Amino acid sequence: MKEISCKLLVIGAGPGGYVCAIRAGQLGVDTVIVEAVKAGGTCLNIGCIPSKAVIHAADEYEKLAEMAAGKNPFGITVEKQAIDLAKTVAWKDRIVGRLNTGVAGLLKKAGVKMVAGWARFRDGKTVEVETETGLQVIRAETIVIATGAKPMELPFLPFGGAVISSTEALSLKELPKKLLVIGAGYIGLELGTAYAKLGSQVTVVEALPRILPQYDAELTRPVAKRLDALGIKVLVGAKARGLTREGDALMVETSDGKDERLAFDKILVTVGRRPAMEGWGLEELDLDKDGLFIRIDDQCRTSMRGVFAIGDVTGEPMLAHRAMAQGEMVAEIVAGHRRNWDKRSIPAVCFTDPEIVMAGLSPEEAKKTGRETRIGQFPFTANGRAMTLAGEEGFVRVVARADNNVVLGIQAVGKGVSELSAAFGLAIEMGSRLEDIAGSIHAHPTQSEAFQEAALKALGHALHI
Structure with a gap:
């Protein structure tokens, strides 16, 4: 059994964990990071990056399909489209591999020691790690828990066989002819849309009254329209009940109380994610919880001295960029810097077709503050660049205080x-007024002009509508 000591131990090398370790290393903090699978965590290996690769491949395939059918407006035709899904997945895996290597290289460059294995707490200062070469004990002055989250499964549809999570959906070697998606959140619709474009017959089952319930209806309307155009059947207000006795179909109670039998080749369950808390020996610690998640303060400190937690294990919003920002902050706190969480906005992106971006408050959320607001909305139907991209569906909307803009x-x-998410986030973070956005020159022809025009509209003098 080997023993090592360090100033900072990070458990989990996902976006939050590896950023925390790299920044700590840069600041001269003696840092060790433990990862059970691969550097990069869910986001890099089985989430954000691979899903965007598959989505992009599906978009390219759909373009060719439209060309082959003579349905595109560009005057381009091709003889026939085809896809080898195994090659697509191999391409995706190469991207992931390059990024894995890149993260490992950055950790090494920062002087961080990486230990491969499963960590388990002995107490608030000590963990043991099962490695390939045996048990390793690590003692640390400070520990950061960055273990992430994992897909939730339904009790009556446990993962296995034809019932898959997003992880398996990103590594299929053959295209399912019939794909059922349980849950119309961003993960279900992103992957369901991609597989529909590749040729699967997709049905989405959502228990709530509409798709993407975390976004307002005006934002999701263009997405619903596109789902219909792609031939995706969406059952809202419907509840999955379980497989038939034969196991060849899913029974669903529709919004009108009727039972419907849905045949499938694969069932993709995307009903949410929960913190990865099991197997780490967290029962050895006295951590306050916020529901299923670890409770933290505005410096990501837990209820135990010397123990921090960052990323998905601390709750919503479960976003990689939130975890990264938390990780950087914690590293600087450990190094003795004065830091706390003072972010005004965490932009969120839904990579559906069309895409959705939200930063700051929605009109409804702003209304709840009790302040009067100004709202400016500019449609892409009036934006030249959007027209040249055949992407006129959608808009940019700006919400501001009425008293000071x-x-x-x-x-x-x-x-x-x-x-556009970076520009949106920056504008809010910098405390911009409508006049700041409207008075900044936006390059022409770009879709970003819609941002300026939305601000002008809120001020009462849009130029192009």
């Missing part, structure tokens, strides 16, 4: 609007 929130839905 300080921007409270920015939302958009449309083709490629994920790339």
Whole structure:
């Protein structure tokens, strides 16, 4: 049995964990990071990055399918489209592999020692790690828990066989002819849309009255329209009941109380994620909880001295960029810097078709503050660049205080609007007013002009509508 000591121990090398370790190393903190699988965590290996790769491949395939059918407006035709899904997955895996290597290289460059294995707490200062070469004990002055989250399964549809999570959905070697998606949140709709474009017959089952319930109806309307155009059947207000006795179909209670039998090749369950808390020996610690999650303060400190927690294990929003920002902050606190969580906005992106971006407060959330607001909305139907991309569906919307025009929130839905998220987040973080956005020169022709025009609209003098 080997023993090592360090100033900082990070458990989990996902986005939050590895950023925390790298920044700590840069600041001269003696740091060890433990990872049971691969550097990069869920986001890099089985989440954000691979899903976007599959989504992009599906988009490219759909373009060819439209060309082959003579349905595109560009005058381009091709003879026939085809896809080898195994090659697509191999391409995705190469991207993931390159990024794995990159993260490991960055950790090494920062002087961080990486231990491969499963960590288990002995107490608030000590963990033991089962490695390939045996048991290793690590004693640390400070510990950061960054163990992430994992897909939730339904009691009557446990994962296995034809019932899959997003992890398996990103590694299929053959295209399922019939794909059932349980849950119309962003993960279910992103992957369901991708497989529909590749040729699967997709049905989505959602228990709530509408898709993407975390977004307002105006933002999700273009997405619902696109799902219909792709031939995706969406059952809202419907409840999955379980498999038939023969196991060849899913029984669903529809919104009108009737039972419907849905045949499938695969069932993708995307009903949420829960913190990865099991197997780490967390019962040896006295940590306050916030529901299923670890409770933290505005410095990511837990209820135990010397123990921090970051990322998905601390609750919503479960976003990689939130975890990264928390990890950087904690590293600087451990190094003796004065830091606390003072972020005004954490942009969220839904990579559906079209994409959705939200930063800050929605109109409804702003209304609940009790302040009067100004709202400016500019449609992509009036944006030249969107027209040239055949992406006129959607809009940019700006929400601001009526008394001083300080921007409270920015939302958009449309083709490629994920790339506007940085501008939206920056505007809110900098405390921009409508005049700041309207008075900044936005390059022409770009979709970002819709951002300026939305601010102008809120001020009462939009130029292009």
